[in-house]
Amino acid sequence: MKLSTVAIGAFASLALAHKEVAPGVVKRHADLSKRCAYGAAKFKQKRFEKRQEEASLNKRSGNSSYTIVTEGPYYDTLQNDTCVLAPDVTAGPYYWPRSETLRQDMTEDQVGVPLILDVGVLDMATCEPLPNALVAFWHCNSTGSYSSFTGRDPNTDFRELLESLNVTDFEIGTTDLHTDDTTWLRGMWPSNDEGILQMKTIFPGFYIQRSIHIHAQVFTDWVLHSNGTVKTGMSD
Secondary structure, eight states, X not given: OEEEEEEEEESSSEEOOSSOOOHXXXXXXXXXXXXXXXXXXXXXXXXXXXXXXXXXXXXXXXXXXXXXXXXXXXXXXXXXXXXXXXXXXXXXXXXXXXXXXXXXXXXXXXOSOEEEXXXXXXXXXXXXXXXXXXXXXXXXXTTSOOXXXXXXXXXXXXXXXXXXTTOOSOOTTTSOOOOOOOOTTEEEEEOOTXXXXXXXXXXXXXXXXXXXXXXXXXXXXXXXXXXXXXEESSOO
C-alpha cells in the first residue's frame, strides 16, 4: 500500500485546481509555510516522542506488531510539509459538489495503486492544528476519467468540448455538464481534534494538458444534517 503524507494550511473554503498561480502568490505561500515551519516541526517532534513511548511499552509487553486502520490517522500530529491553499484558484472543470460524499474511503470499484492520504490541516493565522475542518477530495481514475463526467472524453481539450456543446458561459460547479451519477474518487471527511484526517483512494492517472494531481478543498463553515447530507458555505 502506498502512503502519502500531505499537510494543508488553510484559512477557510479554499481550493487547489487548474489555474496558474501568480509568482507573488507563490512567494506569499512560501513565506507563510516558512513562518509556520517551527510550529509544524513541534508537532513532528511530539509525534516522534509519542512513537518512542509506544515502542518502549510494546517492548515491555512483548508485542511488536502495529495495526493501521482507515478510521485512525497514521500520524498523530502534523508533519512539516505544508501546502498553503489559495482562495483565488479555481476548482477545475470537473468539480461537481453534488457528487461529494462524506466518507473515508472514496475508492469504490476503481482499480489502481492503493493510496492513503494522511492530511494535516494547519491554521496559517496561528500555526496551530485546525480541528473539525471538512476537507473534500476529487481526482480522475487511472485512465484520466472523472466520476459524474464519464460521458466526457478526458483527452478532449476542455475548450473544444465547450465549443462542441455550444456553451459560452461556463461556470465551475454550476454549469451542468455532468453525464451520470457516479461518485467514485470523490469524498470528504473532517479533521480530528489534532487537525488530522485520512482518506483512502488510488493513485490518479492523467489526462490531456494536465499533470497528475489531486484536488483538495477545505471548509470551516459546514454542517452535517440528520439525513447525512452536508451543507457548506459554497454548496449542499
